[in-house]
Amino acid sequence: MTHAVAHHTSTGLDNRKLAFWLFIGSECLLFGSLIATYLVYEGRSVAGPTTHEILNIPLTSISTFDLLMSSLAMVLALAAVARGDRLWSRVWLATTALLGLVFLGFQAYEFTHFVHEGLTLQVNLFGSTFFVLTGFHGGHVFVGVVWLVTLLIRSLQGKLGPDKALNVEIAGLYWHFVDAVWIVIFTVVYLIQRQ
């Protein structure tokens, strides 16, 4: 983006990378609060569909796998940018974004199917906590996809050389963290269904 030259810093670490790790720290608290609420309210719905009746483990396992593979594509994209490999930079960036879109597609299908089955934001506690938690996560994925597409376009314009590797690294930190949060959500919401 703008900083062509990394400035001298007291720790030798780049300002933007440090700032981004701090942001990821704050996101731990953001998702932590959402997950805590989901867990505290689990099993307390007085009406409407519950986890056992509606969650689709096989389907969600596939979308989980998809997101994990997108993280692989992301590290490969960073490696390609770092070594100045224009073709594979674009391939892997596009792949990551595409896999992200696939995940969102699965989520869109899931959401519409659930609403069809009677689980809405309003119908019970599970609807509220489930849709807000996974919706916030999906929103983060969406922002990530937009970010990746932006990087892809910059690459296609020939403006994403090795000197810009940090930009891709930071996008990667975001993407991997969003994946890591999903790892937690998949386990805690889908696999561990308390009653």
Next chain:
Amino acid sequence: MATSVVEHVPAAAAENRSGIWSWITTTDHKRIGILYGVTAFVFFLLGGLEALIIRAQLASPNNTLVDADTYNQLFTMHGTTMIFLAVMPLSAAFFNYIIPLQIGARDVAFPRLNAFSYWVFLFGGLFINSSFLFGAAPDGGWFGYANLTSKAYSPGLNIDFWVLGLQILGIASLAAGFNFVVTIVNMRAPGMRLMRMPVFTWMSLVTQFIVITAFPVITIALVFLMFDRFFGTNFYNAAAGGDLLLWQHLFWLFGHPEVYILILPTMGMVSEVLPTFSRKPLFGYAVVVYSGVLIAIMGWGVWSHHMFATGLGPIADSVFGATTMLIAIPTGVKIFNWIATMWGGRIELKTPMLFAIGFIAMFIIGGLSGVMHSSPPSDLQQTDTYFVVAHIHYVLVGGAIMGIFAAVYYWWPKVFGKMLHEGMGKAHWFFMLLGMNLSFFPMHFIGLLGMPRRIYTYDTALGLDTMNLVASIGAFILGASFLIFIYNVLWTRKNGQIAGKNPWNAATLEWAISSPPPVYNFSVLPTVSSRLPLWTENGVSEIPDVPPEPVHVPGGTVWPIMTATGILAVATGAIMHTLWIVVAGSLFVVFSIYRWAFEPFEV
């Protein structure tokens, strides 16, 4: 946007720096600091006005100055304004202006993000106060307990203004949090090791860590409330199986760290003033620093002491009672260190020092009532009474505000190049001390004798008429003391004595440069070899009056205020329940971020 290079001739720096547009597009931490300070002070006066109306209403029993609904709006806005629009941004004014100077940097790590934080704060403050124009100011208390804040019990716009306004302000605080941590960690001058940093910078660093971790929690609490009100979710809906205490837990998980956000910077300010006017280094520097760090960490373990009356059960009550008592230890340690700093020193009772000493005394009183709250059984009598009001105002007015004014008088010469009038400063201090004690000390008794908080009238049968009247008189004296300050500021503009580099003969780096500092702060980045650079032989390398080579100074940019405008538009669309405005605002935010990201800007 254009960047400029400052040549040897100082006049070149004056170009592009005059006029409103230069302030709107500024990325200079010193200007942003002044913007924060002025804006926050105006909000402080507004919050004070709200307090005076409250006290006028309570000056006599069964008074009819305001009705119950208006009263609810007054105390809610008083609390919200003082915490989020006055104390926090007043501290931010000093983070902005002073921290880069104290660590030997030319600006903060992300100057545009810094400007963004200010504009978002301003717009958030304007947004939430615009509610008055609709006769719908927030009225659910500054802590907005569920389910009073639900659509069912608060159908009007009041709580919507509150929910949306606080989320806007949260964005400003979080952005500043990231900015200042990176600045302090990464932009220190050579030789400025962490344990050589001034205590104000240290306490600010700790505070920003608390901001980064605590604000996401209240964001989620507010998101849940917003979803309940706008989309009919059930987070705080008991009929659907929800638990109203979820709000209280999430709120106070933020709310307790928040009070340390309010006080730690001011403790840092006081830790700068006391050594200067005792002509003696701070006693136990390392201990003061570590206790600040401990307070931040332990501050995460006490939140339910705000909930002792909610039936948590004996285990939770005991645990939180114990952790609350424990956190008094690092706090007490600081007080002993401050006193030891003064002990044996050559005390100069200048205005900043008077405020600093006042801080210590008042904070001790506030801390003692706080420790009384820490025991669940005794808190059961005190909670929701005026005893708590006494506690919070001793620590926040006697503590935070006095600390801030110590800093105001201390650093005024550095910022504006002129000394504030000493006599008027002392008068301000005297009447502030008199007014606040007259107002808040009786509240200990008013509370223990049974007067609850947040009631708009009380009956004469309570026997509290005289004490309430005294408290109200005290409040007006306290308010009047700030008029002295305002007059002092206006008088000083014309008649103030010119300040040199170091009028107080202080030790830290900001006093090594001119008052006010040049736009680039340091003509060369200094090398530091001591915690007290100006009090130590060769403690800091020489800083020439004129830069030996041209210094790059970033120019202005419009994208921070544009992005902030987009955020304001989103909130406006939301409160109007008008989707296209929300969408348009969001798109404008994205557009502004892209322009920001891709404009050429070199720090």
Next chain:
Amino acid sequence: MTENAQSAEHNAHPSTGTYLAIAGVLTVITLVEVGVFYVPAFQSILAPVLLILSGTKFALVVMFYMHLKSDHRLFTAVFTLPLLIAIAVIVALLFLFGAFSLN
């Protein structure tokens, strides 16, 4: 100066092979997790087993894909402290809302 520090770190970048291996491990663990979910015998220890498995995945992503293992310790501190606070908050709230009571 900064460039040297950064390039020294980047020399510690895992190879493509390592990335693929990590991806493989993540896949296998996911399969095991789903398997555990479906096997009735595991029901009683479902939660601890799954938490350990997903915790491992989380750690692998953070340490290797996010490069935390070979980066400066400051990044680890900056991430770990809020993470620990988040975990403590979750556990505390579960306790306060009665999730660990004996019913």
